[in-house]
Every structure is written in C-alpha cells, then in structure tokens.
Amino acid sequence: MRKKLIAGNWKMFKKIGEAQSLIKEIAQGAGDLGGVELLVCPPYTALNAASEARKGTQIKVGAQDLHWEEQGAFTGKISWDMIRDTGAEYVIIGHSEQRTYFHETDDTVNKKTKTALKGGLIPVICVGETLAERDGNRTMDVVSTQTKKAFEGITKEDATKCVIAYEPVWAIGTGRNATPEQAQEVHAGIRALIQSLYDASVAEGMRILYGGSMKPDNAKSLLTQKDIDGGLIGGASLKADSFLAIARAGL
Numbered sequence: 538m539r540k541k542l543i544a545g546n547w548k549m550f551k552k553i554g555e556a557q558s559l560i561k562e563i564a565q566g567a568g569d570l571g572g573v574e575l576l577v578c579p580p581y582t583a584l585n586a587a588s589e590a591r592k593g594t595q596i597k598v599g600a601q602d603l604h605w606e607e608q609g610a611f612t613g614k615i616s617w618d619m620i621r622d623t624g625a626e627y628v629i630i631g632h633s634e635q636r637t638y639f640h641e642t643d644d645t646v647n648k649k650t651k652t653a654l655k656g657g658l659i660p661v662i663c664v665g666e667t668l669a670e671r672d673g674n675r676t677m678d679v680v681s682t683q684t685k686k687a688f689e690g691i692t693k694e695d696a697t698k699c700v701i702a703y704e705p706v707w708a709i710g711t712g713r714n715a716t717p718e719q720a721q722e723v724h725a726g727i728r729a730l731i732q733s734l735y736d737a738s739v740a741e742g743m744r745i746l747y748g749g750s751m752k753p754d755n756a757k758s759l760l761t762q763k764d765i766d767g768g769l770i771g772g773a774s775l776k777a778d779s780f781l782a783i784a785r786a787g788l
C-alpha cells in the first residue's frame with residue numbers, strides 16, 4: 538500500500554513568521570492524520586524556520602527547486618547541500634512555472650533529479666501538458682517524454698525514492714481541475730511507463746501525486762482514484778483548514 542502524500546507548494550507566499558504560524562496550525566489540526574504523510578514546501582527564506590517549527594510533528598519540509606551543481610558562481614541559486622542544511626528533506630523539481638518562466642527543460646530536470654538523489658533529498662518531479670497539448674491529443678506523449686527524460690540514467694534503487702506529480706498546466710491556479718477520470722488515466726499511464734523503465738515493484742511503490750486546483754470539495758473524488766497517491770496543492774495549501782481538509786480526504 539502506498540501511503541498518501543499531501544504536499545503544499547507554497548510558491549512565492551509566506552514570510553518566516555507566517556510559515557511558522559501555518560505549520561503550527563497544521564500540526565494542531567493534524568491529530569487524526571497519521572494515515573497520510575504531510576509535506577510543506579515554503580520559499581527558501583522560510584525553509585529553516587519551517588524545519589524548526591515542524592520538529593516533533595509529522596510534517597515534512599521541502600524546497601521548491603535546487604541547482605544541479607553543489608556550489609559555484611550561480612547568482613540567485615541554491616544547492617542541495619544548502620537545502621539539506623536548512624533541515625528540508627524534499628525538493629520539487631520541474632514545476633511548470635519553472636518550465637514556463639525560468640527556462641527549465643527536461644534536461645535540467647534530469648540533472649536536478651540526479652543531484653537531489655545524490656544529495657539525499659527526495660525529488661518530487663513535476664510533469665504535465667498544456668491545454669494546447671491536451672486539445673491536440675498529445676497528453677500522454679508529452680507526459681511520457683517528460684517522465685522518461687527525468688529518469689534517464691537513474692538507477693532502480695534511486696527511482697524508488699522519487700515522487701512524481703502530474704500537474705496539467707491548464708489546471709494550475711485556474712480553478713479548473715482535471716476530472717478524476719482524466720487524472721486517473723494519466724496516472725495509470727505514468728505508472729505503466731515506470732514499469733517499462735524499471736519493473737512492477739518500482740511502479741507499484743511509486744507515489745504519483747495530482748496537482749492543479751485541488752480543493753477540499755474535489756479532493757476526495759481525485760484521491761480515491763486507484764493511481765492517485767496524493768496531491769501537490771498550491772492555493773488551498775496556504776490555509777491550514779483547507780490543507781487539512783484535503784489531507785483528511787486522503788485518509
């Protein structure tokens with residue numbers, strides 16, 4: 538059985554004090570949520586404070602990106618080592634906002650995934666099609682290419698540590714989520730691809746999250762799909778009550 542992972546991607550929201558308060562509120566309301574794993578991904582500036590605030594709780598902390606080099610002249614960038622130093626254990630890689638606005642490519646996603654694994658961070662690798670790609674019936678092609686490339690050169694042992702997030706670009710921040718059936722179809726396709734790249738045990742163990750306008754009122758119908766193993770939540774993760782309601786739908 539794959540334990541559901543309910544992850545909040547806070548994007549460019551929450552200063553240090555706000556991050557600490559939100560984690561405290563989530564922890565206070567999470568008493569009945571031992572059956573799911575909770576992860577929050579604050580901005581870099583709040584990573585350390587978040588890691589301190591989560592101590593003694595079930596909440597894990599992750600970063601939203603990393604550079605593939607360990608150190609060097611890369612103004613504005615953060616390495617795996619620096620992320621580990623804050624106490625964070627996860628890292629989101631290849632988010633569509635990174636792909637759209639900051640020149641992320643399948644190649645840099647692959648490099649970052651390798652670096653994260655080498656550094657002992659758990660990668661949450663994001664894949665997903667645009668509206669034009671879905672309308673052109675290219676969803677599975679696009680998602681397969683992104684996934685294959687992300688895992689290029691990654692051993693079976695390392696692959697078992699990874700999490701994938703399927704985030705249709707047209708569903709992010711739009712209030713228009715994929716239907717449970719649409720999401721399930723892609724998740725099953727990703728799992729089959731992982732099986733073909735590795736084997737059935739890697740595929741069965743791989744957690745594949747859905748992201749894109751997941752809210753308390755649609756979470757249950759998405760999270761009860763066979764191949765949906767959690768959520769990567771943007772807007773609704775910024776308030777404890779909606780994040781907790783989604784997590785509860787995953788029980």
Ligand code: 13P
Pocket residue numbers: 546632704708709710711712748749750751769770771772773
């Ligand atoms: P929303 O939940 O705000 O649509 O964002 C999804 C997302 O991008 C999570 O990474």
